[in-house]
Amino acid sequence: MTTAISIRGLEKTYPNGMRALKGVDLEVAQGDFFALLGPNGAGKSTTIGILSSLVSKSAGKVSIFGHDLDTELMAAKRCIGVVPQEFNFSQFEKCQDILINQAGYYGIPAGEARERAEHFLRRLNLWDKRNVASRMLSGGMKRRLMIARALIHEPRLLILDEPTAGVDIEIRRSMWQFLEEINAQGVTIILTTHYLEEAEQLCRNIAIIDGGQIIHNTSMRELLKELQVETFLLDCRDVQAQAPVLAGYPCALVDDHTLEVQVDREQGMNGLFTELAAQGIQVSSLRNKSNRLEELFLRLVDGNAQKGVA
């Protein structure tokens, strides 16, 4: 397995004394689609800032595709494309110029830069905005422009810090599709997001960071297995006066048409539907009460907070 990112004992203490990272160890394999999740202030953006040379580390070792940030910074930088959380391009420059200039910073001559800019602008549906100043773009277009800019030098590793924040669902899904395509072409992707559905859909492996430390690092599949109990909302066809008693399935009435039922992983769903049928309750639809990953995430972070209190 070739390692895209290797982080050992990474620490960051800001000048105000705040310890943002307290010895982070992390490895991301080449070709992975990796989620780095954590609550606000957990250390995600600091970690990404250090990987992209925007934040200086206080201690630890970081290498990108074997290039140590301390000794081979330029080679490491060549491997990375970064899509930051906040818009960070000149508001007065045209979209196409932003991409061509960024290519120039990587030593790509103007002619080739123009071709690449056209390719990515077309691919991300921004070609008709190529001569528009970036400040005139909508939020979703700005996000796509940042993705195009991050890819202009064809990096092996793409780091996305909340790339779909404030983007409508249609554009978000088209961005997911695009990211899956470039991942399939071999680009390693690291994603931070507050939309856990996004992480569950896209990422194969996941690390959860909290309080400046990695508290969980596993594959998405293994992580979801840890969810022993799922909560479902059942929409009933008829009015329910009270919550029915379903043997082995704790049930509560949400409103006169909706039941909330907890299902243990070991039990499965068949027994539940047998119970419901026995009581003459007809279910028209069902859904998870919340995203599965979201439930796990909250449990892990809450558990970590309680450990800290203890």
Add this chain to the structure above:
Amino acid sequence: MNYWRNSWVAFTTILFKEIRRFSRIWPQTLLPPGITMALYFVIFGNLIGSRIGDMGGFDYIDYIVPGLIMMAVITNSYSNVVSSFFSTKFQRSIEELMVAPVSPHVILLGYTLGGVARGLAVGLIVTLMSLFFTRLQVQHIGLTIAVVFLTSLVFSLGGFINAVYARNFDDISIVPTFVLTPLTYLGGVFYSINLLPEFWQGVSLINPILHMVNAFRFGILGVSDINIGVALLLMAVFVVGLYLFSYRLLVRGTGLRQ
């Protein structure tokens, strides 16, 4: 080989971006100094100058033309870099450069030579404007070009350092208003220091702009209040000193990296 080729492409990208920037907003960058200097030529050169008589053996307007050209070069070189680099920081588009494999030398040269380009462009405009009011005959062309280039470079580097330390827009106007303008007006643009009492002549020699203005005046008119060799040495020392200081700021990420 690739390193040099990539660095050259990155350097030209920054430089041309800077030239395009000040050219695109020419009503803010190139036109005002032309108009201001034309007013100086009319008021100080023609109207008041005709009553002043000779200065250093020349008509007053001929005497002040080199100083006014230098004044325009100094203020525009400085303000181009300080405003451009600070707004790059302010909009966070500096991160585009910081994540890329661009050497601090390339960033520094790109921005400062962008400032030099604007300084020289404005200097050329003012020079052409002056031809409506006087006949300009350059005595030492090589020296004139060297002095204007070095002066522009010194103040571009100064603007860069100011931008690195600046935290808000007030910080980028303090130095031009309270340091550059007084030093320029007291730097022999409008008068020869021989008119001053001996004590103030000595004080004036501390002002580096006096040496630059006089060296430039010597290049054009062939007269100077100061030693040209000392002036050139002073400019070279300033260029090297400010360059090394700016480079150190960039390497350390002062004002740029957390």
